[in-house]
Every structure is written in C-alpha cells, then in structure tokens.
Amino acid sequence: MRALWVGIIVVFSVLAGLGATGTVYSLIVGDDDLLGNAILLIGATAFAVLGRHGLRVFDRGAPAAARDFGRWLPAADPADGAHPELDARLRRSARRATGFAVGWAVVFAAGFTQLSLVDAAAEDLLHTGFHEIGEVVDVRHTRGTTYIEVSHGTRTDVLIRDSDRDYRVGDEVIVIYDPADPSRVRTADEPNEGDGRLALGIVPMLAALFGLPFSIGPAAGWRRRIRAVERTGWRRAGVTDDQLGGSQGRYLDAEFRDGTDVTLRRSWAFLNLSPSAGWKNRPVWVGGWGKTMVVGDEKGPYVLAAHAIRERVSRSRP
Template structure:
C-alpha cells in the first residue's frame, strides 16, 4: 500500500507559482533583450510617448509577476517544510535508525558541501551575467565607433562594383572610391545595384577603417564574438540560477531530514529506440522494506556517469522534488558524491519491485 503523500496539493500550488514566476522572468528578459537589440540595430533609435508607456507597462507587469511569484514560493516553501516535518517525511524517507550512521562519512560535512555547491552555482550566474553584459557592451561600443566614424570621417564619392547576397552569411558589396576598393558589410536593408553611387566615409587615422553613410560596416568577427557572448549569457544565466536555487532547496531539505541508508540501482532510460536518455532513474530500497523511485535531476553533478550501478550502498535525504542521493564514492574521484534527484512517486512498500517489472 502506498504511503499517503500529504504535500501533493502544496506541490501542485508551487508548480503553478513556479510557472507564474518563470513567465514573469521570461517577459522581463525578452523586454531587456528587445530594447537592447533595437537600440543597437536601429539607425535612429527613438521611442515616442506611446512606446515609452507600453514599455513601462511591460516592465512593471513582468517584474510584478516575477516578484509576486517569488513571494508566494517563499511562503509555500515554509509551509512545505513545516508540513513535511510534522508528518515525519514519511512520504519519502523512513524513520531514522542507527543503521543510517557510517563512520567513513562525515554527514554534516556532506550536507555542508551541498551548500558550497549552491554558492558555486550562484557564482556561475554572475559569470553568465558578466558574459551577457560584455557582449551587450561590445555591441554598443561597435555602434558608437561606427557613429563616431560617420561624424568625423572624410567623405569620398564611391561606386558599387559588385553586390553579394549569399544564402548563408552576411550580405556585402565591393565599393570603389578613388584608387581604392573595399568590402562593405550591408545591414541597412537597402538593395544596391552595380554602378550605384555611394558616399564612403574614411577614417583619416586608419584608411582601412571605412563605412558608407548608410552601412556601418562593423567588424564581423568582433560582432560575432559579442553576439555569441550575449546569447551564451542569456541562455546560461537562467540555467545556472535554476541550478543554484535547486541546490539551495536540497541543502535546506537535507539539513532538516538528515540522511537515510539505502540500496540503490541507477537505471538509464532506454524508452526510445534503446538509446540512453539522461537523466536516469534511481530505484531506492530502504532497510525497512519500503522503496521509492527517484528521477535524477539534469546536472553537472548528475547520475549519468553512474548509469547501470546496481545494488549500491547510498544515503538519501530531503523530500519531494528536493532530494539528494549520496554515494560513498564518485565516478571519477574518490570520496562521497551527491546527486540531485526528485521523487517520481511517494515511498511505498513495493515501489521498487513494481519499477523493476
């Protein structure tokens, strides 16, 4: 018989508020990126009064959703912790026993290591944000340099010699001005034709640095680096923030519950075409005859390297989606190795046997 899970309703409410928070944060990120891209790419970036009002509304609504969701999540986290404690964490862990102790492992230190993992993940958020900021700043500097050249450069009449519109890559054209020719990157959207007259702007201090009055002709290598940095930072920061939040919740949960000894199997998912798909499933058998099925959480500290481990000694702590499995030895280095996990089902007297069929 499956043991009753008293926190299922709270977990559903938390999932809904997580969605609200995610929508708010996503809206804010899209807002920031859209404004930044417009300012960097528009020839004359100007916001009229109606645009400013709309931007203020989007900014306020997105931050409002994110802030309200964050507050509700904090309240629900306290309620989940209190309710789980009142019920002895029986939905996920058996009662503590002397068998949980092992002199080879300092469990207090391992719980502290979860907190250090949280701090490292939080530090990575700053790295990704710095990468995003650096990419954005680099694009802004390129735009400023192009604007300065337009304002201070020497203007020379020129003529279009050829126009390139590759299927992949950046459109460009070759322009002759005086006795020289130069390749100009096209980003204004204007359609040129051979023989068309253009005005070339030349940097007096660096004759190789040229543009036209319409085309900025930014350094594509530098622009590409800035774009990659911006996109990597934009993608990496939310992932690192989610990982930091997850490790923080797990560290708190394990700090409350402690660790329970168990025997585990790490089973890779071969549900599609026989291919292994991360993350694997962890089948847990406690010493009191009950068991629970966990799903390893995708992480750089995950269980993929432990796939196909069977009948392994481990310790389990936490509750619900904030659980961790502590192995006495890691896959690549000696010493305890903690894997983040989430419960797929409540603890049951025959959960493991059912999952093996």
C-alpha cells in the same frame, strides 16, 4: 505554478542585465538612450524581484504541504546523526550550479557589450570621420549578404549593405573614413560593422540565451534541496541502481532500515558525475522529499540530485 515564477525571474533578470549593460554604456559614451535603458533596468528589476518574492512565498508553502515526510522517508532515528560532510558537498554542488548560471550571464553581458561597442564605433566614425563623395562601382551578393564596392578619392573599399537601399553601379554615396586608419570606412547609410565583429557579440548572446535558462533551473533545484535536507535530515538506506520495464529508463531503489523503500530517479544537475551504475544495496544516505531529494554517498565526491517517482512503500507490499 513554480515554473511560472521561475520563468518570470529568468526573463526579467535577463532584461535587467540588458538594461544594466545599456545604462552603463550610455553613462560612459553619453548617448541618447540613457533614459530608456534606465527605465528597462528599473522595470525589469522590479518584476524580477516580484518573481523572486512569489517564488519564496511558494517555497515557504512547500514544507507545509510536505510536512508528512513519511511519504518518502522513515521516522528520524537518533542513530542517523548529522553528516556535515554531506551537507558541505550539497552546498558545493549548489555553488557550482550557481557559478554556471553566473558564467552564462557574464557571457551574455559580454556579447551585448561587444555589439554596443561595434555600434558605438560606427556611430563615432559617422560624426568624426572624413566625408567625401564616392561612387558605387560594383554590387555583389554572397551567401545572403550584399556587398557594395565604392570608389572614393584614391581608394576602393568593399562595404556590407545593411540598409534597404537598392544600389546600382554609378550611384553616388557619401563615404566616411578615418584618415588615421582608412580601413575604418562606412557610408552615410551603411555602418559597415563587419560580420566578424558582429559575430563576436551575437554568438555569445545566442549561446547564453540557450545556456542561461538551463543553468538557472539546476541552480535553483540545488538550493531547494539544501532547504529540504535541512528540514528532514539524512536517513540510512541501501540503494540499488536498476532498470524500469520497457523504455522507462533507470531508477534508484532506496531501501530503509525499517523495511520500506522509495523509488527515485536521478535529476539532471551540473557536475553530478559520480556514477550510480552498478550499485547493489549500496549503503548511502537519503534526504529531502518529493522532487527535492538527495542521495549522499560518503565514499564518493558528490551528492546525487534525485526526485521520487513513487512514494515510500513496505517491501512486503506488491
């Protein structure tokens, strides 16, 4: 259920970003898409806020469901005390992950803006450029792209075909170009925006569409871990990095002072570069519950995101 709310937030946040960028662009250039962009911005923002509200309601119910911290941690001991340095590292990890998410959002907005500017430049040339009759003198296909060579006046230019028009040598076309910069040229049907300029917008957007969802998850995970540790505090434990049988991968075995232990697995998160390989009963601190647990090492620069793969059991049990 939580994944559903996160998905709603991610999808509609991206759409709201598109709407915001489009609205700003429409206000600047004064095009006819202002109303549509504004509706997209308002509607997507409303659904993103709804998703955020649903997620907060769901998260508020999580502590109640996990009130029995004894499933993962022993009872609090006054000797455990507070550990502001670990709390600070936890918050820094959350800020880093959030920074990655914001960075991907900026990349997406930059790509979208580039595409909008390219489209606006072609549209502006259509209305303000010099028009003259030209003739198609060659049509060629290269790597899935069709180019037309057009002769007009004293110039011959090669343009990219983007429309569905089927050109033949000798066809008459209307050529529009900028007298101050004749390299800016198009026809009435072909904006000739250029693969390079389009790639400057498309590539960042595609990269952001891949990176943004993967960065939002860890960012949200670190925020949940902050709340979990605030509720449970830290417990002293000796942690051993070991290998599960077969191909199940590595795990962290945390043994507490009361003789119980809990089995954890490292969660994928940004900038958790402090290796746990080679740990043998390493004295560290463990906090949180269930899928939102944290391992804090006072001797290392980072805290490690983890999740329980087995509830706490006594060492005397098989």
